[in-house]
Amino acid sequence: MSALIKLKHGLDIPLAGEAERVVSRLVKPGTAAVCPSDFKGLAPRLLVHEGDHVLAGSPVLADKKNPDILVTAPLSGTVKEIVRGEKRKLLAVLITPDEVQESVDFGHVDVTDAAAVRDLLLKSGLWVSIISRPYGIVADPAVTPKAIFVSLFDTAPLAPDAEFTLGAKTGAMQTAINALSSIAKVHLGICKCQEGGSFAGFENAEYHVFQGKHPAGNVGVQISHIDHIRKGETVWTVSPMLLAAIGTLLGKGKLDLRRRVAICGPAAIEPSYIETWPGMPMSCLAGHIGTQADGVRIISGDVLSGRNAGCEGFLGFFDDQITLVREGREYELFGWLRPFRFNQYSADHTYFNWCLGWLTPKRRYNMDTNLHGGPRAFVMSDSYYAKYLPMDIFPLYLVKACLAGDIDKMEQFGIYEVLPEDLALCEFIDPSKNYIQEIISDGIDLMIKEMA
């Protein structure tokens, strides 16, 4: 174990609705969707037609720029519908799963053979689970990264407990680590509380122990403390869940994307875990949502950087959490004028929840999606935001550089090191109610365009 890295900055939002650690049911969806928008940087080319039969692991999409990169079907079944949006943009490929599941057999490869591992990942469609930084895009198979980073814990609000979701898959994860370490050095970030847990004994990787509030579990934050990304360098990251999927593929030769997903959030009825596949339609969650479905926002992911999927949406490829929160479409009389607002959460000291936090540390808030204010120019200083970003970066300078579209300044202020999720807390606490994650995302898109 390497030295403990303590992160002072950050915030754990006390949100109600943590998922109970039981798997309440296995959800076998009536439809499974493959959505190209899950994969940033992928220009999708369709490989199937309506009515085609696919196996779990059969290619559905390929990347136009790099046809070796495939997205494959999570389940075997028949292609029911190809959903297109404006300008015939491909939105989703809907598959009706078979009763009896069949998978493509990818055979076995030597995990010490980097070329064979790459080849297998590409063929099986698990290549897209490797995210390349800077920019957070699907990795380029032709590039050998400086290192591969895995964060074994998630600090996002109501994040699933990795020990619970993946504790039984440590064998597969070890296989995946062995395979990835043939490509580049693997760094694992674990939480102080996980020392001695089931994730503490992996070999062929270097451990880094972190302690701190969210976003300490964000892999971007960990990279910046382990070995930050400089201009011209590339690193890869993999989520622990997909690491387990890679391990299963290497061990059994089959694509298995089945996962435990936390159904959580203040609006969730009986928050607990389910087992399902990516692309599960949110309509399967009727039992957790209740009757007031249009008053509830269904988020694939966490409340800070997840995607608003809506009742018609699907579970994202990378997500193992679905958060349900109430839409806050009410007016609040004298909201900000009240001396106390005990039912609203604020990290700012102008409300006095922070004093209450000392008295009632277990208090959880039933928060909703109301903005609690109108959009304004940035007024508070950089250090107000920096309290929530445990990186060697000036968040407001980076945001303003992105707003100005100044490539040089964005580079200097650290655009290579961040993804929007890393500044999600800055967006959460922003009294000026700016869309900081969108600003960063636009900045990254500009970098991709200009640096290509």
Place this chain on the structure above:
Amino acid sequence: MNKIFEKGGKLYWLHSTIDAFETFLRVPNTVSVKGAHLRDAVDLKRIMIIAVIAVLPAAVFGMWNVGYQHSLALGVGGAHILANFWYGLLKTLPLFVVSYLVGLGIEFASSQIRGEEVNEGYLVSGMLIPLIVPVDVPLWMLAIAVAFSVIFVKEVLGGTGMNIWNPALVARAFLFFSYPNQMSGSEVWIAMRKGETMIDGATGATPITFIGDGIDALTGAGVQYGTSFWTMFWGGIPGSVGETSVIAILLGAAILIFTGVASWKIMASSVAGALFVGFIATATGISDIPCWYHLVMGGFAFGTVFMATDPVTSCQTERGKWIYGFLIGALCIIIRLWNPGYAEGMMLAILLGNTFAPLIDHYVVNGRIARRNKQVKTA
């Protein structure tokens, strides 16, 4: 909001104004559409109102003190506390009315032109401006100063959040340089009615006027104003409306620091900067006024707590805040001691500090970037 105030409606030109009043009373029903789905309950309205509340003790004390100074000048020592307050209230209320009417009027109009919601920033500026001017300043001068500062220092640059200098201080600087007779000397600090005259031995000068003359002149200046350290500390002296009582200002500072609205680092380093220069001055024999006297005289305390800490015009970075505060404190005393033309150095010190804040930040930020880049070479 009624439809006629929406875009295309007959009264659309009132949109920003109606929106401002509506959102003042109730939090709107807008939900997040992108990014973080949940948002903190805090907004700028809350932060600004805390700043206004923090200024209130100084404002209330200032109103009483206007009446108290008037009574002293007339030789009516035992006037009732409420009578003094009432006199002061009547004298200062017009200043607040003019400051808010002119400032908010321009703010509302500019927001409408830009198609934005009204920013709450002026709630604080409008409160500060009457407190940093002499009570007898003619209202039309105040109106011009407020208009100048809001239009040219804030709105043309894009509104609150975009300004370089503190608008309240620019309003004061505008008055100071345009109408020096109404802003300095010994006639303007005590509000007298027509026909009233001061009793013999009374002076309308503020303690700070005597800085150049040394400690003896200071303590012997006007007995009835008691220009000792403690009188200056609790504030029963002539001066701008809100700046005299260090106790009331410290109360405001406590509120600002407790709620985290203003930076304690700027306040602390500004005090350190003032003490540093004041100490050097006494140690080298330039002045015989003890350095801690500077903290309670003139606008130093008020400026340090309420003006230098403005988050828009101060330094953005933590290290920058230390440097920025120290610079302001030091500059203030340098101007007081070495520039006989301007008895009060705080206004110019903060405006200079505002000017240098981006430069200080530039070096702090670039310093860290350079340090990171160095790691590249060694790694």
